[in-house]
Amino acid sequence: MEPNNEQAQGLYRLCYRLTNVIYPGWQYRPIQLVRIDERTGNVYVLAGESDFEIKPTGGYEP
Structure with missing residues (x-):
């Protein structure tokens, strides 16, 4: 399974x-893992102590 556009x-x-680092309001975080969940089709990103979920619409939330 691949992410959509x-x-x-x-x-x-x-x-x-x-x-x-220059982007205002965001602190640098190393990206440790990027994975697509085949059950839901969402992309998960683990970065530092935070994790993000990218929906099929392209929006993401922590």
């Missing part, structure tokens, strides 16, 4: 924000 774009935006 919206999820791939959401993953790109999230990774950019997590790893870019």
